[in-house]
Amino acid sequence: MNCLEFRRQIGAEPSASGAGIEAHRAECPVCARYQDELRAMDALIGRALAVDAARIRKPDTAIAPTEITARRPRWLALAASIVIGISVGLALWLSAPRPSLAREVIGHVAHEPDAMSGTAPITQATLAGVLDPEGTRLRPGLGDVTFAMRCVFEGHVVPHLVVRTARGPVTVLLLRHRSVSERVQVSEQGYTGIVLPAPRGSIAIVGRDLKDLDGIAQQVFEAVDWGN
Amino acid sequence: MNGDERGTDRRRRFATLCETLRPDLLRFAFWLGRDRQLAEDVVQEALLRAWKSFDALTEAGKAKSWLLTIVRREFARSFERKRLEVTDLDALVAAEADVLAAEDDAGLTEMREALFRLDDEYREPLVLQVMMGYSTKEIADQMGLQQGAVLTRLFRARARLRQELGITVEPSS
Numbered sequence: 544m545n546c547l548e549f550r551r552q553i554g555a556e557p558s559a560s561g562a563g564i565e566a567h568r569a570e571c572p573v574c575a576r577y578q579d580e581l582r583a584m585d586a587l588i589g590r591a592l593a594v595d596a597a598r599i600r601k602p603d604t605a606i607a608p609t610e611i612t613a614r615r616p617r618w619l620a621l622a623a624s625i626v627i628g629i630s631v632g633l634a635l636w637l638s639a640p641r642p643s644l645a646r647e648v649i650g651h652v653a654h655e656p657d658a659m660s661g662t663a664p665i666t667q668a669t670l671a672g673v674l675d676p677e678g679t680r681l682r683p684g685l686g687d688v689t690f691a692m693r694c695v696f697e698g699h700v701v702p703h704l705v706v707r708t709a710r711g712p713v714t715v716l717l718l719r720h721r722s723v724s725e726r727v728q729v730s731e732q733g734y735t736g737i738v739l740p741a742p743r744g745s746i747a748i749v750g751r752d753l754k755d756l757d758g759i760a761q762q763v764f765e766a767v768d769w770g771n
Numbered sequence: 772m773n774g775d776e777r778g779t780d781r782r783r784r785f786a787t788l789c790e791t792l793r794p795d796l797l798r799f800a801f802w803l804g805r806d807r808q809l810a811e812d813v814v815q816e817a818l819l820r821a822w823k824s825f826d827a828l829t830e831a832g833k834a835k836s837w838l839l840t841i842v843r844r845e846f847a848r849s850f851e852r853k854r855l856e857v858t859d860l861d862a863l864v865a866a867e868a869d870v871l872a873a874e875d876d877a878g879l880t881e882m883r884e885a886l887f888r889l890d891d892e893y894r895e896p897l898v899l900q901v902m903m904g905y906s907t908k909e910i911a912d913q914m915g916l917q918q919g920a921v922l923t924r925l926f927r928a929r930a931r932l933r934q935e936l937g938i939t940v941e942p943s944s
Contacts (some may be wrong), residue, residue, distance in 0.1 A: 555925035556907065557901075580938070581929060586899055588932070591882040594801050596794035647794070654790050695831050696791050702772045 549574045597643075631754045633742055644721065645729035648747040649733060651696055651703075652714045658705050659751070673702045678770035679717060681706075681754035685766040697721065699761040711753045715763055719744040743769045785825050788834055789818060795835065795903070796842050802898045803846050805887055817845040836913060839903075843913070885935035892926035896921050 544552075544563040549571070551561055557578060568575040586684045652658075664687035673691040674680060679702065681688065689712070690705035699720040707712055718738075727738040736749040737760045746767060748760040793814065800810035800817075819840050823830075826838050886894060899905040899913060907925065911918040 551922075551926060554929055555922040557929075584929065584932065584936075584938075587878060588886070588897065588901050591879055591886055592798075592802060592898060594798040596797040643794075647791070651787075652789055654787060693831075694791075695788055695834055697795070700831055713809050 546571060546574055550577060553581055554579045557585050562652045566652065587747045595643075597646075624714065635748075644745075645727045645738050645747070646731060648716060648738060649729065649731045649749060651694065651716070652734060652736070652749045655694075655703075658690045658692070658703070659714065662704065662707070664689060665691055669745045670704075674717075675706070677702060677719060680768040680770065682766045682768055685763065700764060706763065708759050710755060710759050711750060713753070713756070713759055713763060714747075714749040716747040716749075717741075717744075717767065718747060721745050739764055741767070741769065781825065785822055788838075792835055792838055793818070796838055798902060799839055799898065800842050800846060802902070803843070803891070803895060805851075807847065813842060813845045813849055816848075817842040821844065836909065839899075839913060877893075881936060882932070885932050888935065889931060891926060893924050893931060896924045897928045900925060 546567075546568045549564065549567045552564070553574075565576075567577065649738075670681065670691050671686050673693055676693070681704075686706050686708040688704055688706050690703070692703050693700050694703040694716075695701075696703075696716060696718065697720065699718075701719070702717045704715040704717075706715055718741075721744050723738055725740065725741050729736055734749050734751050735753070735756050736747060737756060738745050738747045739760060741764070746764055748756070748763050750756045750759065753759060794812045796817065797810050800813045801807060804810055804813065817838065821838055886897075889897070896910050896914065899910045900907070905913065907918050907921045910916075910925075911921045914921065916924075926936060
């Protein structure tokens, strides 16, 4: 790979890597610096593109299939916008900034309240059907798994479990696609969620009215075998 | 499963999809149109269309790109329906400041202004790559372009940004 080829490729994909790229980096410090500059610029582009979707979105217009059969009259939308604007402003004023991942986890759990209500353990085969594609396993002793499903979360299919631990039921999402650098916690809609860095991505544990969610989260974390 | 149960299941699956993907769709639509109201309208319409053709989505793993395609088409339709107002690009960053999530600093503001000024044909693949994490192949599929054309656009997008920000286009020696 010569300098021109390197710059063409890196100019379009600064994060690109591979034997050819690494070899050229090693022999051409100018091109290596060029790639470093572009990577730094991409980090800035990423920060500049960050959009808080919650501030675009009007909470009460969240699409529900039963509600999208007809358009609302324009004046109604306008009136609703004013009310929503005031509500959103008030909500923003009242609420401190919260980690969006934990919020989206709670949003997902709150959307499926029935998942928490089951008490009968599911079969090992069902659990395996949900965890096997991930190469993940749940070590015995944590408690009965009463719900297991592969759900779409942030565009990825992730295992969604409900485990009835000795200290209460919790929802567990295994988020291989999403890395976090530190523990994140948020309480919302009556739920408390904790997201922990995991060997593969992260793990979210959500509970309701539980006294020691931290302890339960740690117990769940230790019970997950992430495989290779 | 009877008809009612199938309908309930369909609604439930679609609602889950909306709940999880709507933030990304709004972000994408915002950077397509650089206008939060337009983004909200486009995503609303796109989800309406998605609901009508939900049965066409056979693989859950492809839901995001399927919905992004619908958003792109709906965005194009919004241009057909009405002539959009001429936008004062210099005022855009200030007008949309509270939507832009990262904390402000001079370099960031400059970059946002440059991104707002970037031509649509360059901004869109860059958004898909940097914000959505798409590969150039996925961007090509999404935009209906050859992969080579996507690479060219991404190269030019960064070159223009460097130019706008006063960074030499050629690598520094």
